[in-house]
Amino acid sequence: xxxxxxxxxxxxxxxxxxxxxxxxxxxxxxxxxxxxxxxxxxxxxxxxxxxxxxxxxxxxxxxxxxxxxxxxxxxxxxxxxxxxxxxxxxxxxxxxxxxxxxxxxxxxxxxxxxxxxxxxxxxxxxxxxxxxxxxxxxxxxxxxxxxxxxxxxxxxxxxxxxxxxxxxxxxxxxxxxxxxxxxxxxxxxxxxxxxxxxxxxxxxxxxxxxxxxxxxxxxxxxxxxxxxxxxxxxxxxxxxxxxxxxxxxxxxxxxxxx
Amino acid sequence: xxxxxxxxxxxxxxxxxxxxxxxxxxxxxxxxxxxxxxxxxxxxxxxxxxxxxxxxxxxxxxxxxxxxxxxxxxxxxxxxxxxxxxxxxxxxxxxxxxxxxxxxxxxxxxxxxxxxxxxxxxxxxxxxxxxxxxxxxxxxxxxxxxxxxxxxxxxxxxxxxxxxxxxxxxxxxxxxxxxxxxxxxxxxxxxxxxxxxxxxxxxxxxxxxxxxxxxxxxxxxxxxxxxxxxxxxxxxxxxxxxxxxxxxxxxxxxxxxxxxxxxxxxxxxxxxxxxx
Numbered sequence: 001x002x003x004x005x006x007x008x009x010x011x012x013x014x015x016x017x018x019x020x021x022x023x024x025x026x027x028x029x030x031x032x033x034x035x036x037x038x039x040x041x042x043x044x045x046x047x048x049x050x051x052x053x054x055x056x057x058x059x060x061x062x063x064x065x066x067x068x069x070x071x072x073x074x075x076x077x078x079x080x081x082x083x084x085x086x087x088x089x090x091x092x093x094x095x096x097x098x099x100x101x102x103x104x105x106x107x108x109x110x111x112x113x114x115x116x117x118x119x120x121x122x123x124x125x126x127x128x129x130x131x132x133x134x135x136x137x138x139x140x141x142x143x144x145x146x147x148x149x150x151x152x153x154x155x156x157x158x159x160x161x162x163x164x165x166x167x168x169x170x171x172x173x174x175x176x177x178x179x180x181x182x183x184x185x186x187x188x189x190x191x192x193x194x195x196x197x198x199x200x201x202x203x204x205x206x207x208x209x210x211x212x213x214x215x216x217x218x219x220x221x222x223x224x225x226x227x228x229x230x231x232x233x234x235x236x237x238x239x240x241x242x243x244x245x246x247x248x249x250x251x252x253x254x255x256x257x258x
Numbered sequence: 259x260x261x262x263x264x265x266x267x268x269x270x271x272x273x274x275x276x277x278x279x280x281x282x283x284x285x286x287x288x289x290x291x292x293x294x295x296x297x298x299x300x301x302x303x304x305x306x307x308x309x310x311x312x313x314x315x316x317x318x319x320x321x322x323x324x325x326x327x328x329x330x331x332x333x334x335x336x337x338x339x340x341x342x343x344x345x346x347x348x349x350x351x352x353x354x355x356x357x358x359x360x361x362x363x364x365x366x367x368x369x370x371x372x373x374x375x376x377x378x379x380x381x382x383x384x385x386x387x388x389x390x391x392x393x394x395x396x397x398x399x400x401x402x403x404x405x406x407x408x409x410x411x412x413x414x415x416x417x418x419x420x421x422x423x424x425x426x427x428x429x430x431x432x433x434x435x436x437x438x439x440x441x442x443x444x445x446x447x448x449x450x451x452x453x454x455x456x457x458x459x460x461x462x463x464x465x466x467x468x469x470x471x472x473x474x475x476x477x478x479x480x481x482x483x484x485x486x487x488x489x490x491x492x493x494x495x496x497x498x499x500x501x502x503x504x505x506x507x508x509x510x511x512x513x514x515x516x517x518x519x520x521x522x523x524x525x526x527x528x529x530x531x532x533x534x
Contacts, residue, residue, distance in 0.1 A: 014350045085333055254313070
């Protein structure tokens with residue numbers, strides 16, 4: 001398994017996709033910083049900038065994971081691994097670990113850029129402790145979301161279909177997040193009177209749950225460095241990781257490889 | 259152990275079609291086994307199955323005497339190499355890097371054998387070249403080098419001459435014969451290019467519609483076809499020989515290719531409606 005992981009990381013390093021994904025994330029981060037710095041006529045707080053590039057992360061990760069995992073099938077390297085007598089579970093895990101490592105690296109580099117450039121440019125309204133907590137939650141989201149995309153790609157076993165389905169899911173999660181975010185962002189009172197669009201009680205709990213369960217919803221919370229429940233966030237991501245890992249292995253072990 | 263690979267009543271069903279149906283096969287140790295069949299006869303299905311890429315619907319197979327359902331099967335596969343359809347190569351990497359990848363996949367700690375492998379397949383000068391710049395023949399040879407990384411006793415090649423130019427086919431044939439004679443590697447080669455297969459194979463199996471029609475050795479084929487006298491002559495002598503036969507009133511028929519027999523035999527078993 002260790003050697004297999006080494007082989008997968010080597011393949012990742014030689015793949016152009018990882019460098020394209022990195023450029024896309026750095027480009028998004030640079031663009032976001034520039035927009036926040038130039039377009040606003042007030043001093044933008046740092047908390048609104050640090051995780052802002054993560055808005056694009058889901059889409060970049062969907063494309064990257066779909067390509068990387070799908071390429072193993074299209075180039076036939078997955079066949080080599082099986083013929084070489086590696087267990088399918090090990091093949092699945094090692095590639096998932098390398099895709100997860102790459103996604104975390106992208107995340108770290110993008111956030112390091114916004115923090116290092118953002119510190120001298122924006123209002124310091126958050127401390128290192130808050131940034132670290134949000135960074136940890138964000139890392140968990142990256143892993144959970146990556147695991148879902150990876151499971152889909154490995155179950156499909158075709159690069160172009162995998163990329164299409166992963167991107168489709170990323171957009172679906174994004175639209176769901178936009179909807180739940182819009183509902184939850186409604187103030188209770190509007191101009192001193194009760195806001196009719198404000199949801200409360202059980203309905204609000206369901207919306208909050210949906211927002212927390214959706215990795216894109218988590219990213220939306222991350223971009224403002226405000227979260228509904230850190231515990232629920234962590235538990236949801238662990239659940240996503242376990243379900244996608246278990247389900248993915250179960251399907252991949254039985255899958256006929258073309 | 260007499261056989262490297264045997265199958266017993268092997269079946270593979272895809273929705274409503276039987277890709278393999280009650281399929282029996284015996285690949286003797288040290289043989290070059292030519293696996294012949296029309297397109298869609300079930301050759302690649304069988305190869306995928308023995309490589310562990312798909313599971314049988316029913317029936318079983320053994321590799322080196324180990325049954326497919328045994329836990330040791332994954333370890334047993336480490337003694338075999340395979341090139342299924344197209345060689346599995348990472349195009350962005352050089353030939354050497356691809357081989358290093360293969361060594362890692364096999365869990366080998368030293369890369370010492372890479373130079374020798376490249377030399378063996380005639381790619382010693384192309385080791386530093388990216389694979390995307392390789393011709394189809396070079397890719398095929400690199401694919402074989404990768405399959406040889408684990409020093410296998412059994413090599414499975416699925417349609418290895420597909421897309422190769424005549425020179426590439428000759429080089430591949432020589433490589434197969436060299437590996438079989440010098441390293442004792444058993445080969446299972448699926449192909450529908452019969453004249454090419456006839457130049458190397460020691461045993462044959464003919465598959466049609468997922469069933470093994472017949473297995474036979476090259477010697478058996480020879481015996482079954484013994485209705486003619488074969489005279490080997492250089493092209494320059496041939497005309498002279500024919501004029502002698504003519505002068506003496508001996509009727510003759512020019513049978514130019516030895517492998518013609520295999521083609522005829524195949525057609526008699528399978529039928530000649532479709533192309534093999």
